[in-house]
Amino acid sequence: MKIEKKTSKTNTRLSDADASEGKLLSTGLGWTHQIRSLTTQLDLETPRTGITIKSGDISQSILGICFPQQTLKFCDGWVRGNDATGLYLTDDARQLKTSGLWRRQGTWCPTKNIEQAIAAELILSNETLREKSDGALAVDSSLVATSAQAGRWYANSFHWEPETLGTCQYWSQGGGQNITVQCYVFQLPDTDDTVAIFTRSDEISYSVMRSEPAKKGCGSGTRKYLLKSYLFPTIIEKGVLHRGRILAVIGPSQTKKGWCMATAEAFAHQPALLQ
Numbered sequence: 001m002k003i004e005k006k007t008s009k010t011n012t013r014l015s016d017a018d019a020s021e022g023k024l025l026s027t028g029l030g031w032t033h034q035i036r037s038l039t040t041q042l043d044l045e046t047p048r049t050g051i052t053i054k055s056g057d058i059s060q061s062i063l064g065i066c067f068p069q070q071t072l073k074f075c076d077g078w079v080r081g082n083d084a085t086g087l088y089l090t091d092d093a094r095q096l097k098t099s100g101l102w103r104r105q106g107t108w109c110p111t112k113n114i115e116q117a118i119a120a121e122l123i124l125s126n127e128t129l130r131e132k133s134d135g136a137l138a139v140d141s142s143l144v145a146t147s148a149q150a151g152r153w154y155a156n157s158f159h160w161e162p163e164t165l166g167t168c169q170y171w172s173q174g175g176g177q178n179i180t181v182q183c184y185v186f187q188l189p190d191t192d193d194t195v196a197i198f199t200r201s202d203e204i205s206y207s208v209m210r211s212e213p214a215k216k217g218c219g220s221g222t223r224k225y226l227l228k229s230y231l232f233p234t235i236i237e238k239g240v241l242h243r244g245r246i247l248a249v250i251g252p253s254q255t256k257k258g259w260c261m262a263t264a265e266a267f268a269h270q271p272a273l274l275q
Helices: 258-268
Strands: 003-005 024-026 030-035 038-043 051-055 058-065 072-080 083-090 096-104 118-128 137-145 147-154 157-160 168-172 181-187 194-200 206-213 223-231 242-251
Touching: 030 072, 058 096, 058 118, 058 194, 058 242, 118 137, 137 147, 137 181, 137 194, 147 206, 147 258, 157 258, 181 206, 181 258, 194 223, 194 258, 223 242, 242 258
Parallel strands: 003 024
Antiparallel strands: 024 030, 030 038, 038 051, 051 058, 058 137, 072 083, 083 096, 096 118, 118 242, 137 223, 147 157, 147 181, 168 206, 181 194, 194 242, 206 223
């Protein structure tokens, strides 16, 4: 994949016109990439937004870190190849030191072999500068979709939940020796593309999904979904590093679910981040 770097810090944001099909443009503090009618963009200085997905007048976001905006300090950031890394401090009672690494197209992910599919993995590392602190952080994705469905890989097989997701649902993933992978699939409006979010039971405590009718102009029957997944213990100690990850894939239509199952299985068999 061709990468073009723009070194001027006076123009760290890229317009949609800067992106062309199949090309990754890097600013040093983020990147933008176009796939068909979708434009994805990341700005390390705004980690709460995560990766934005633009299609027409609809803007979505995935893999955003839920920092308290008033106390967040951006310390440093860089882009190397497909990796974009940001370093952050929270200037509040928790005094958290956090790094977020957004990695595109991990070589282990089966969707790299699917034409025009994009995989993005957020690897989150967290520690505190205090003796003890509340280390819990949430990663959220906000999506407008015509439908949403959940599935789970466990005991060497994948199972779809029988019903589409409602207005509020909760999934607990912590505990147990066997790794399970929870999958959430969203069908984007006016396109054949879907967004799938994958979480692991050994790295996620729990996830909460809420939805409401989407605003006018987003298409008939669409809903706005907010998925929050919580990582790390509520009590962490100074000098102890905690790490977790969440995977997102923009892939084919929801009717072609085989790729979701293959991705969930491959994700479950990845080694733990911290041995």
